[in-house]
Amino acid sequence: MDSSSPGIDFAVIGHQDSWQNISSFINGIRDEGQELSVEKIKDIFSFIPPRDIFRVKVRSKTGAAINGVYIETFIDPGKLDASFTKANVSKVMQAISHAKKMGARIVALGGFTSIVLEGNLDPFAGDDTKFTTGNTLTASYIAKGIEKAAGQHGINLNEANVLILGATGDIGLACTHYFKNKAGKLLLCARNKSRLEKLATELINENTAIEYSSSMDELVSSADIIICVASSSGIPLHNCKEKVLICDAGYPKNIENSSGDTLNGNLFHGGMGQVSNGYEFSPDYSNQIYRYAAPHIIHGCILEAMVLAFENKFENYSSGKGNISMQKMEEIFGLSLKHGIGIAPFYNTKGLWET
């Protein structure tokens, strides 16, 4: 950072979810006619150490403005599974050191990178820089988005069966607790059987109507609404109801790319917000790696750090796993609205939903 750069209120540590995005980013930087094939880019990309690649200026409707930076981890999007965890965590830790060195006051750990916060906060204790997974605001946008979309689709939530894929993850747990008194029945699915059984037992003891299984196929045919917050991508979806409403909030997307065209009319990308007063990137890579169906859309996890920075609320807001309370979901959602940041319009890969 040179001496003329503004101070850093927040940093975002992230990774790309597809080689298509990475190719667009790298070739967007290169001179015209010098584009590289994806194979050539793969030879280099994941060797690059984490670094800040662009600045972000965000404006609140209160008139305030904050400055941040995006730090790319250069994690290979094809290597997000457990067998690469050690190498990936090492890259996240390098990115965290870089954020601290840049003087960021709060850091959002987006997508896979939140793993270091969900597992263990000790390495960050006592730091001047604070960290958040951003999962609380993401969960709020998913929950409020489902309520809004259900209304538009004529689905009565009180009578609906809500399937949550990834129910034992941090966001999955938050959605489970949010909808347990609002939905007709919860259908819970997670790969880890012991965690799923523990959650199911708790809910049954509270007299919540649930079904649960580690096999999605056993639950999907009775679901009216599906919330996808699993850490897997490419999950095939079969035998679902014709008018099922789907919120795919995974990063990378859990089911959209494997579900074919038939579901697109009912599927939206959840957990996303829109900044009414806008943001600017410098350099402007918005045509390469931040392409959305409408202007000024950002992931909820990133927006959480921005909202906290607007509020001068520099604290480890979302950390650990299973700590998201309904009170905090309402608090952060209210604060985001105060700054003109609301749920993004419904869209999927094909574009905005038809109104």
Added chain:
Amino acid sequence: MEATQNETMSIEAFNVISDVFSQAVTGELIGMSNFASLADTIDDVHEKMEAVEHANSERGHAEGFLNYAKKAGLKINVNLNGQYWGNVRKQFLSYAAKKDFIACLIIQEVILESFAVSMYTDVGHALGDEAGRLFLAIADEEKEHLEHSSDLLRAELKKDPVAFINKFEEIHSNCMTILAEFTATTDLRGHCGVCNGDCMKGALHHIGLDVTTMRGNALALYAQALDNIGIPGEKSIVWIARLPA
């Protein structure tokens, strides 16, 4: 690679190791020549003596590689005027002629030493035994050059960040482009003039290496060197992304 290993070594491995040593000797002699030229650009007596000392250190490395190669019966080809090494040397001399000490430092101690340290480390681990130990020992010494330059260049950056970054970008574009073409999966500008036969890159697997990983590791170390100097990430990513591949 002990004498007994030579007896059982495949001809392919022997040829690759010969080429690896040929590249290392050529690179060290380029470094020796560059430091000697660098001495001429420096007015400060102590710095001038230090540059000569560095040149002598590079001479010692070349000698170390040559001594081992002779003992192991490797086929060594030295060519300071080949497509890539020759062009790097020409770039260096163009800045030395202008007595541009900082530019010379960037080329020799950041760009070339990043590649040397990284590639010697990879080769050292792959070869093991005496040859491997030699590469690793020399990599350690080259690392000191890299660190030495970072301190000087950090101070230079502070004086005038915009001018320094612009200058660095120009040097990067002139020199790293040559190294990127040299280390691409296939030589982008033809044969290097150092390998004895065909380009060795396609045969590196005979000694447990591959050019993609070696190139990636070298670029990673170069990127870290840029970070240590204080080049903003938003600049260095653009420089790296624009390199030939």
